[in-house]
Every structure is written in structure tokens, then in C-alpha cells.
Amino acid sequence: MAAARRVLDRRPASPGGTVSNQPWWRHAVIYQVYPRSWADADGDGVGDLPGITSRLEHLADLGVDALWLSPFYVSPQNDGGYDVADFRDVDPLFGTLADLDALVARAHDLRLRVVVDVVPNHTSSEHPWFHAALAAGPGSPERARYVFRPGRGDDGSEPPNNWQSKFDGPAWTRTTDPDGSPGEWYLHLFDGSQPDLDWTNPEVHAELESVLRFWLDRGVDGFRIDVAHGLVKADGLPDADLSLDETRDRSSLLPMWDxxxxxxxxxxxxxxxxxxxxxxxxxxGEDDDRMLCGEAWVQPAEALAAYVRPDELHQTFNFSFLMTPWRADALRASVDDALASAGAVGAPQTWVLSNHDVVRHATRLGRSDATQVAEVEGIGPRDEQPDPVLGLRRARAATALMLALPGSAYLYQGEELGLPDHTRLPDEVLQDPTFARSGGTRHGRDGCRVPVPWASDGPSLGFGPGEPWLPQPPGYADLAPGRQRGVEGSTLELYRRLLRVRRELGLGTATLTWLPDAPPDVLALRLLDADGTGVAEVRTNLSDAPVTLPAGEVLVASGDLDDGRLPSDTTVWTRLTGS
Structure with missing residues (x-):
């Protein structure tokens, strides 16, 4: 009986304060851990599973519901672990299967669920399947697991079609036959070391389903699916219209996506x-679902919603919201579009502002063009340097807005500390294949993957006993948890309060309505319980001047208020008078 009570007490409230009976994934806040950069227990400069386990109390104290682990599988690490050579084992760089089991057990002790990455679009070129495919030759069952094709032209010297890699350059690499002559080409929508699997082959289906069962049997609570929209390609692999951008145009118009x-x-x-x-x-208890979340860069919102129909995925990332400019009209339209499309299929919406593939929002919102575009490409020392003060102020306001929205939310490691990207990483330390494949014209994603500072001094600021795999910027020392914990107004304390109030008021299961009398550059919304009663109001001021706040108890604000007024680039949650 005591154990059952413990389970129920951990459930978030519904609007109005009653216990929610909705499945956890409909309202959870999930925290992304990028293993290379979280905590290094063995001193080799790279984060690992024991390091993650040692810092799980930080997440429990923060108030999140789950953690998502980016890949820790056996891999040559050509793409940060997304080039998997063995889907059923832990790379020695990160530890062992026993370390993974210990991590899951400790997380569960702390009432944290564990979501792991699965990478079904491709393998590493070091995977045994790919070695067998190269050895077996054209037309073999081994090659049928991948997308091999003869080249175009009389001598087959041209790629089979015009598809381009996401990391720049052609999406095809030509093989060499055992006798040294040029052979077939293989498809890789990402790096050349990441050959695409052929999902028309039943053997591929069976293998990945077996992989899911392997990790479910070890107690994981769900999966984040990498490149979820890329598994199936158009019949015949036709040429693509290269003028289209799958992040802004209809991705289904491109033969490799959706x-x-x-x-x-x-x-x-x-x-x-x-x-x-x-x-x-x-x-x-009864809230014992396993969850599937898809990384699907799909437009428009209605096409993305097809992935979360009742018999498909539970969640997809809402990248449209992440990419929305810092402007009230754009943000309101993005929220409306997202909620309407997901609601049409009975799914919750999922919100995110940062991850391991994009510039952190504390950095990109400090750019001079943040009100016009949402920059997600990496920023280097030769690029315009964002305003860090403006960026953090806007990032805190954006997070306070996001965590008030109905549905589930994802946080990226270190954003609760206000970490910016490292925008001055020198070329010689960069490891993202984007930089090399683009000939240095694209800086890549290393800036958002810099190791987390856990202390304000030491060679790696508490990340581990040795030098970290990427250098940390000098400003990270002032953002360590010890400098922020218990400090009123710190970014860490802001996140802790946002998450606590969100849980107490059940905002993840609320209904949103816009307030009609707000100024045009102010987002103003009311959150309602199941009976239509207002629970809280949220205002984000995106104008250049303070605006007057109506009466109400201030529950949390992303920045200091100005004598009853809401300053620019600030969000406030208020409890309605009499509620």
C-alpha cells in the first residue's frame, strides 16, 4: 500500500490541483543528456555513463520527469555516436552494459524515467552488416540490407541520383570491388560512414524491432527516434528538387523524406x-506506458501530426516552434498551428527550444536578426557574435513561455544554468563532420555540445579530472550550479521554480486560450482546467517598452518586474485574483 501511495504522490496535478490521470508522456518534462558532455567519471576527457549516474540528483532536484540519453552505443564516433556499429552494447568510451543498468536503476530510484536514442535510418560503416555487404558484392542478400545502386553514365561514374548529404556533398559514395575496379554506390543521407538501411527489406524491420526489445527488456521507458522521417525512400529513388528546404517547405515533396x-x-x-x-x-502504478518520440523535420504541421495518430508515435519534436523568430505574431501563430494540428489527432503537443543539433536559444536569441529568423546553424569565431546579456534574458523569457504551454516539453542539458554556445571554438578542435564535409563553410554543431561546468574552477570546471574533449568558454565558470543554487534570480532557481509551479498547477494538462486585449507585441494567454476555470495567466512582452500588468499574484517571472510593469523580453506567470 505504501508503494502505491508513493507512485500516486509523484504524479503531476491536473489544473486546479487534483491528481492527473493522463499518461505521463502527455505532460512530462524530459531532459536531454548528451553523454559525451555531461560528466566524466574516468578522466579521459569524455563524459560517460557512471558520470551521468553520479549527477542524477541534479535532475531530481531540478524537477524534471525523465531524461533522454543521446547515443552511447558502440561506435567509431564519426558523428558523435549516431554512427552505430552495435545497437546492443555500450561503447567502452562510455562504460559497460552494467553501467547502463546501474544508471537506469538509480534513475528509477529517483523517480526519473529513462528514454534512449534509437538510430534506425542508418548504421556505421563499421557495423558487421556493412562489412558483409561490401564483401558479398552486388545482388547479394547482404547488400539488400542497404541502399546500393549502380552509377549513372556509360561507365557508372556518376551517382545514381542528385541527392545531397545533410552534412554537405553528394549522398552517395562509390565502392571498390575486390579486384580494385570501381563498383556500386551506396546511399548515406548523412556522413559517408553512415550508410542508409533499406527499409523495404523485412530483415531490417526484424532487426530494429529486436533492438527495441533488447532495451525494453533492460527497463528503459521509451525511445527517441533519430531521423524518424527518413527511413523510407520514394520508389525508384528519383532526383530531388534541390531548391526545396525540408525544414520550411513540404518535406513530403522530397523523395528521401516523409x-x-x-x-x-x-x-x-x-x-x-x-x-x-x-x-x-x-x-x-497504472501510469506504466513506454513512449516513442520522433525526430521528424516535417512541414506543414498537419503532416507532422500524422506521426502522432493514436496508433503511431506518442510524440514528435515541434521544431517549428524552435525555429520561430522572437516576435509575438510569429510565436502566437506557431503555438496555434501546433496545438490545432496535434489536437486534430488527439495527441499532445511537444515543445523544445534547444538540443544537440542547434544553437542554444541563449545564444541564437542574442543575434541581431533574432526577430526575423531563428538561426540554428553553428556560430564560429568569424561570424557575428551574439549579445550574451540580451540572449539570456530572451532565453529565460522563452523558456517561461514554453513551460506554460499545454503538453510535454524537452530541456537540453545545461540550459537551466543559462549556458550559451561556445561561439569562438578554433577550427582545429572541431569534430562535427559538417565542418569538414562543407570545406569549413559551415561551422557545425560543436558549439552547443561543450561539456557542462559543474564547478567554478579546475581544468574542466568539475566536468571530470582531465581536460575535456572540447574546451569550455571562460564564462562557464560563473554559471556552475554552486554559483546559482539558492541564489534568488539565478537561471537555475528560475527553472526550478517554473518546473515546480508547472507541476503544482498541472499546466501540462491545461487548455490554452488567448487574452483578447493584449497589446500587439505582448503574448497573453490564460490556462484553463477541465471545467473551463482559469488557473493562471502568462504574459511575454516582446515589445521595446514595459507594459502594465493586471492585478494578480505573481507566481514566477523570468526577470525583475518594474514597479508593477512587465519589462521587455520578460515572461510572468500570475495567479488570477480569487482563483
């Missing part, structure tokens, strides 16, 4: 994870 057959994959996966419901009731 093809109808991908939805059949996720129907099978949804049925698979539902087989595991109820296997951990001692931990979670």
Missing part, C-alpha cells in the same frame, strides 16, 4: 512497445 511507408513502421513499433505496458507497475 514517405507514406514510414507510418507502417511506427504502427508496428507502437504495438510492440504497448506489449510492455504493465511490466513495471511496481514503479509507476
Amino acid at each position: 514517405q507514406p511507408g514510414v507510418h507502417d513502421v511506427y504502427r508496428r513499433w507502437r504495438a510492440l512497445v504497448e506489449e510492455y505496458r504493465g511490466t513495471q507497475t511496481a514503479l509507476w
Whole structure:
């Protein structure tokens, strides 16, 4: 009986303060951990699983519901672990399977669920399957697991089509036959060391489903699916219209993305994870679902919503919100579009502002053009340097707005400390393949992957006993948790309060309505409970001048208020008078 009470007490409230009976994934706040950069226990300069386990209390104290681990699998690390050579084991760089089991057990002790990455679009070129494919030759069952094709032209010297890699350059690499002559080409939508799997092959389906079961059997609570929109390619692999941008145009117009057959994959996966419901009731009570979240850069919102129909994925990342300029009209339209499209299929919306692939929002919102575009490409020392004070002020306001929105939310490691990107990393330390494949014209994603500072001094600011794999900028020392914990107004304390009030008021399960009398450059919304009663109001001032606040108890503000007025680039949550 005591154990059941413990489970119920951990559930967030519904609007109005009653216990929520909605599944956890509909309202959870999930924290992304990038293992290379979280904490280094063995001193080799790279983060690892024991390091993560040693810092889990930080997440429990912060108030999140789950952590998502980016890849820790066996890998040559050509793309930060997203080039997987063995889907069923831990790379020695990060530890062992026993370390993973210990991490999951400790997280569960702290009432944190664990979501892990799965990478189904491609493998590493070091995967045994790919070695076998190269050895077996054209037309073999081994090659049928990947996308091999003869080249175009009389001598086959041209790639099979015009597709381009996401890391720049052609998406095809030509093989060499055993006799030394040029052979077939293989597809890689990312780096050349990441050959795409062929999802028309039943053997590929069976293998990835087996991988899901392997990790579910070890107790994980869900999966984040890398490149979820890329598994199935258009029949015949036709040339693409290279003038289209899948992040802004209809991605389904491109033959390598968002093809109808991908939805059949996720129907099978949804049925698979539902087989595991109820296997951990001692931990979670009746709220014992396993969750699938897709990384799908798909437009428009209605096309993305197709991935979260009731028999498919539970969540997809809302990248449109992440990419919205810092402007009231754009943000309101983005929120409306997102909630309407997800609501049409009965799904919750999922909000995110930063991750391991984009410039942190504390940096990109400090750019001079942040009100016109949302920059997600890496920033280097030769680029315009953002205003760090402005960026952090806007980032705090953006987070306070995001965490008030109905649905689930994702945080990226270190954003609760106000970490910016390292925008002055020298070329010689960069490791993202984007930089090399673009000939240095694209800086890549290393700036947002710099190791977390846990202390304000030492060679790696508490990250580990040795030099970190990427250097930390000098300003990180002042952002360490010890400098912020218990300090009123610090970014860490702001996040802790936002998450506590969000849980207490059940904002993740609330309904949103816009307030009609707000100035044009102010976002003003009311959150309602199931009976239509207002629970709280949220205002974000994106104008250049302070605006007057109506009467009400201030629950939390992203910055100092100005004698009853809301300053620019500030968000406030208020409790309605009499509620």
C-alpha cells in the first residue's frame, strides 16, 4: 500500500490541483543528456555513463520527469555516436552494459524515467552488416540490407541520383570491388560512414524491432527516434528538387523524406512497445506506458501530426516552434498551428527550444536578426557574435513561455544554468563532420555540445579530472550550479521554480486560450482546467517598452518586474485574483 501511495504522490496535478490521470508522456518534462558532455567519471576527457549516474540528483532536484540519453552505443564516433556499429552494447568510451543498468536503476530510484536514442535510418560503416555487404558484392542478400545502386553514365561514374548529404556533398559514395575496379554506390543521407538501411527489406524491420526489445527488456521507458522521417525512400529513388528546404517547405515533396511507408513502421513499433505496458507497475502504478518520440523535420504541421495518430508515435519534436523568430505574431501563430494540428489527432503537443543539433536559444536569441529568423546553424569565431546579456534574458523569457504551454516539453542539458554556445571554438578542435564535409563553410554543431561546468574552477570546471574533449568558454565558470543554487534570480532557481509551479498547477494538462486585449507585441494567454476555470495567466512582452500588468499574484517571472510593469523580453506567470 505504501508503494502505491508513493507512485500516486509523484504524479503531476491536473489544473486546479487534483491528481492527473493522463499518461505521463502527455505532460512530462524530459531532459536531454548528451553523454559525451555531461560528466566524466574516468578522466579521459569524455563524459560517460557512471558520470551521468553520479549527477542524477541534479535532475531530481531540478524537477524534471525523465531524461533522454543521446547515443552511447558502440561506435567509431564519426558523428558523435549516431554512427552505430552495435545497437546492443555500450561503447567502452562510455562504460559497460552494467553501467547502463546501474544508471537506469538509480534513475528509477529517483523517480526519473529513462528514454534512449534509437538510430534506425542508418548504421556505421563499421557495423558487421556493412562489412558483409561490401564483401558479398552486388545482388547479394547482404547488400539488400542497404541502399546500393549502380552509377549513372556509360561507365557508372556518376551517382545514381542528385541527392545531397545533410552534412554537405553528394549522398552517395562509390565502392571498390575486390579486384580494385570501381563498383556500386551506396546511399548515406548523412556522413559517408553512415550508410542508409533499406527499409523495404523485412530483415531490417526484424532487426530494429529486436533492438527495441533488447532495451525494453533492460527497463528503459521509451525511445527517441533519430531521423524518424527518413527511413523510407520514394520508389525508384528519383532526383530531388534541390531548391526545396525540408525544414520550411513540404518535406513530403522530397523523395528521401516523409514517405507514406514510414507510418507502417511506427504502427508496428507502437504495438510492440504497448506489449510492455504493465511490466513495471511496481514503479509507476497504472501510469506504466513506454513512449516513442520522433525526430521528424516535417512541414506543414498537419503532416507532422500524422506521426502522432493514436496508433503511431506518442510524440514528435515541434521544431517549428524552435525555429520561430522572437516576435509575438510569429510565436502566437506557431503555438496555434501546433496545438490545432496535434489536437486534430488527439495527441499532445511537444515543445523544445534547444538540443544537440542547434544553437542554444541563449545564444541564437542574442543575434541581431533574432526577430526575423531563428538561426540554428553553428556560430564560429568569424561570424557575428551574439549579445550574451540580451540572449539570456530572451532565453529565460522563452523558456517561461514554453513551460506554460499545454503538453510535454524537452530541456537540453545545461540550459537551466543559462549556458550559451561556445561561439569562438578554433577550427582545429572541431569534430562535427559538417565542418569538414562543407570545406569549413559551415561551422557545425560543436558549439552547443561543450561539456557542462559543474564547478567554478579546475581544468574542466568539475566536468571530470582531465581536460575535456572540447574546451569550455571562460564564462562557464560563473554559471556552475554552486554559483546559482539558492541564489534568488539565478537561471537555475528560475527553472526550478517554473518546473515546480508547472507541476503544482498541472499546466501540462491545461487548455490554452488567448487574452483578447493584449497589446500587439505582448503574448497573453490564460490556462484553463477541465471545467473551463482559469488557473493562471502568462504574459511575454516582446515589445521595446514595459507594459502594465493586471492585478494578480505573481507566481514566477523570468526577470525583475518594474514597479508593477512587465519589462521587455520578460515572461510572468500570475495567479488570477480569487482563483
